[in-house]
Amino acid sequence: MKLAKFTLARRVVLLVILGLFFLQLFRSKILIGGLTGSLILHWVNLLDLFAFLESALSSRSFQLEAFYSALPVLIFYLIMGRAFCGWVCPLDLVFRGVNRMKQSSKNLPAWTRGALLAPAGFLIFAALAQIPFFASHVSPITNFYRSISATFFWAGGLPGEISVLSISILILGGFLLLEFLWPRLWCKNLCPTGKTYGLFNRLSFLHVAITGEECRECQECRKACYMGVKILPGNGRTKIRDSSCIICGRCVEACSTQGKILKMRFGR
Numbered sequence: 001m002k003l004a005k006f007t008l009a010r011r012v013v014l015l016v017i018l019g020l021f022f023l024q025l026f027r028s029k030i031l032i033g034g035l036t037g038s039l040i041l042h043w044v045n046l047l048d049l050f051a052f053l054e055s056a057l058s059s060r061s062f063q064l065e066a067f068y069s070a071l072p073v074l075i076f077y078l079i080m081g082r083a084f085c086g087w088v089c090p091l092d093l094v095f096r097g098v099n100r101m102k103q104s105s106k107n108l109p110a111w112t113r114g115a116l117l118a119p120a121g122f123l124i125f126a127a128l129a130q131i132p133f134f135a136s137h138v139s140p141i142t143n144f145y146r147s148i149s150a151t152f153f154w155a156g157g158l159p160g161e162i163s164v165l166s167i168s169i170l171i172l173g174g175f176l177l178l179e180f181l182w183p184r185l186w187c188k189n190l191c192p193t194g195k196t197y198g199l200f201n202r203l204s205f206l207h208v209a210i211t212g213e214e215c216r217e218c219q220e221c222r223k224a225c226y227m228g229v230k231i232l233p234g235n236g237r238t239k240i241r242d243s244s245c246i247i248c249g250r251c252v253e254a255c256s257t258q259g260k261i262l263k264m265r266f267g268r
Contacts, residue, residue, distance in 0.1 A: 006249025006264070010087050017088055021145065025152050034145040035088070036135050037069070045069040049077065050119065050193045051135040057127040081204030082197040085187065086248030091140050091175075095187070098179045099226070119192035134192055140175045141193075143168040184226050188244055198243030206247055208240040209265040213257060221262060224254035231262070 020031040021038075032039045036048045047055075047069035056062055077084070086092060122134040135142060150165035178186055187194055201207070208231075221231040227244045231251050240251075252262045 004249075004253035006253055010248060011093070013087050014090065014093060018090060022148070025149060035090075035141050036139065044072065046073055048135065048193060049073050050196045051132065053123060053196075054126045054132040054135050057123055058130045058132045060127070060130065077197055077200040078203055080206045081201040081247055082194065082243070082245060083204075083206055083247045084197055085191075085194050086246030089141065090144055092187075092246075092248075094144075094176070095179045095184065098176055099183050101180065118190045119195045122192050138171070139193070140172060140186070143171045147172060184228070187246075188227055194246075195243070198245075201243050201245055201247075202241045204247075205268065206264075206266050208245065208247065208249075208251060209263045210238055210240065211261055211263060213260045215261055216256060218256050220254040220256055221251035224250040226250075 021034065023030055024032050029042060030040070033046075036051045038046050040046065045065075045068070047066055049070050052066055052070035055066060122138075126132050126134070147165060147168035150162075150168065154162065154165060175186060215232060217232065219232075225231060227246055229240065229242045229245045229251075231240060247264070249264050252259060252264055255262045
């Protein structure tokens with residue numbers, strides 16, 4: 001089946017980024033670290049914004065070097081919004097695979113809807129326990145990379161903690177089970193990093209625009225969006241600024257007018 005252009009572009013971007021991260025297992029110095037924190041070409045330090053907040057609260061100090069590492073990431077989200085979730089996060093592709101195994105889905109639990117409690121809860125816990133618990137232990141992205149690297153070392157007979165691999169696989173298994181029972185519950189309502197990035201959708205240059213063309217209300221854009229974003233034109237909206245939008249372009253691909261009503265745009 002031929003992939004639509006945005007879907008194809010997203011997969012290429014994701015695989016290239018994953019490939020650069022995995023090269024470090026072969027002693028490549030291009031990109032060292034993970035999606036929470038990394039070093040590019042021994043020059044640019046990058047630190048996830050939520051990880052920075054968690055670290056600052058857990059250490060109860062403001063580290064200027066960490067702030068400088070988080071600053072480029074902050075600028076990225078001011079420009080690109082929550083595009084990380086749709087274009088970079090490897091869990092998007094993994095969860096899509098789980099979704100294909102299940103044709104129907106349950107309604108999301110009422111207590112999870114619109115919750116900003118998840119990021120706030122982890123930040124409060126970090127401040128009280130003085131541990132960046134989410135970024136270091138809970139994050140599925142952290143455990144995804146940790147399990148890959150631990151498997152690599154274990155398979156190569158290199159020193160490594162088998163307990164680290166076991167715990168990471170168990171945590172990832174829990175996320176996969178959650179995804180199977182309630183598709184995109186984590187991404188929509190519970191992911192602290194995603195919720196944090198979504199706040200920038202109201203300001204970002206990259207967005208899905210709604211043109212003045214008459215909508216046929218075929219609902220195909222709504223069906224294509226697995227984040228539950230209200231996409232149909234209405235109330236004079238010209239842009240989709242919902243915090244759950246991951247700017248993946250699936251709604252644009254699904255629109256029967258082929259880009260006349262919905263367009264991916266960059267700028268104000």
